[in-house]
Amino acid sequence: MGKLKTRDRILQTSLVLFNAKGERNVTTNHIAAELAISPGNLYYHFRNKQQIIFELYVGYEEEIKSTLQLPEGRGLTLEDKRGYLEGIFDGMWRYRFLHRDIEHMLASDPELRKRYSELARYSLQRGNAIFQGLVGAGYLKATPEEVSALSANSWIIMTSWVGFLRTLALDDADENLTSMMIKRGVYQIMTLERAFLTEFARKQVEPMMDEFFTPLPREVEV
Amino acid sequence: MGKLKTRDRILQTSLVLFNAKGERNVTTNHIAAELAISPGNLYYHFRNKQQIIFELYVGYEEEIKSTLQLPEGRGLTLEDKRGYLEGIFDGMWRYRFLHRDIEHMLASDPELRKRYSELARYSLQRGNAIFQGLVGAGYLKATPEEVSALSANSWIIMTSWVGFLRTLALDDADENLTSMMIKRGVYQIMTLERAFLTEFARKQVEPMMDEFFTPLPREVEV
Secondary structure (H helix, E strand, O other): OHHHHHHHHHHHHHHHHHHHHOHHHOOHHHHHHHHOOOHHHHHHHOOOHHHHHHHHHHHHHHHHHHHOOOOOOOOOOHHHHHHHHHHHHHHHHHOOOOOOOHHHHHHHOHHHHHHHHHHHHHHHHHHHHHHHHHHHOOOEOOOHHHHHHHHHHHHHHHHHHHHHHHHHOOOOOHHHHHHHHHHHHHHHHHHHHHOOEOHHHHHHHHHHHHHHOOOOOOOOOO | OHHHHHHHHHHHHHHHHHHHHOHHHOOHHHHHHHHOOOHHHHHHHOOOHHHHHHHHHHHHHHHHHHHOOOOOOOOOOHHHHHHHHHHHHHHHHHOOOOOOOHHHHHHHOHHHHHHHHHHHHHHHHHHHHHHHHHHHOOOEOOOHHHHHHHHHHHHHHHHHHHHHHHHHOOOOOHHHHHHHHHHHHHHHHHHHHHOOEOHHHHHHHHHHHHHHOOOOOOOOOO
């Protein structure tokens, strides 16, 4: 029981440090020092930093997959779509260290690469199913090719959004970025599908877009 | 003259190594060894790796800015748009190490951060001007708010495209990725504006999109 708690504390502290400083700037010694435990105690629970990253990744994956469930026995609604977007951006923010140099993490760990590659495919498939569901429910008018492009563009913007925002506002504290990041991110994805909305859907989506719109740091005016 | 050549060779080799292995995996010693020069010789030309990154960044910035020039004395055409997209994706590919962990590079170098922040603003402004120019020339039908979203979404996808593609195809050789990356990237940006095309423009854009479409590695079907 004591061991389990230390293990969870290591994961929790690693996540905080990785997010704050970037994973490349944090060693297992930093993590142990922050927790006031010995490096030996940390190595009792995790072989190396790579294993900590992997365990954190599993938490991220669970969060994304549990968000992307389709409703059973009924059609999709715009409220579902809103829930998907908020859930995904929340996950992207909570595990924001992961997408900073994911290429490096994937190149360093073949097992992680396999899992991530499956998650990317899963997310793109779910994205397709969600957009197709909105077409079926009469909210969107789009061909399969357009659905596929919407789904890929959404995934790219969702996984890149934290990075984009932080390059614009590197000096701002994380507290300031959190809600702005999630709100404007949801708005940004909604702009992708706006042109495909049916007249019926537009009336419901436009107030939602107003609600989520928040200016970016140093926003560029047209 | 001899000194200038060594300096250029250092930059060239650094770019190749950074792109191939990721900047974080390459030290100035690796660069010197690859060139068969002494570390002291390298330090004669560059104080540290950060200065090499900065000089390479300046080359990238020049490439992006020179691509984003607006034509003088005439309106924009779809061929201009094609030129912008091919030029940008080409630059993103040639300096692909830059966007891998740009947050780290910006946090390590205040001067680079300032330059990059200005480039991002410049690119978003030019993006707005280009999309607005296409509206003015009758190719697109979009409100200023839609132009602004198109421009931000384009910039995010352009700067994230190499990373997205490499996480899908980490095992593929760079040679295989190069042209696919540029072609499909151009297509992907075109999908953003497709829904805003006027009837007149659609006839010209659709064959262009067919020309640029190329399947992604392990593409997910709708």
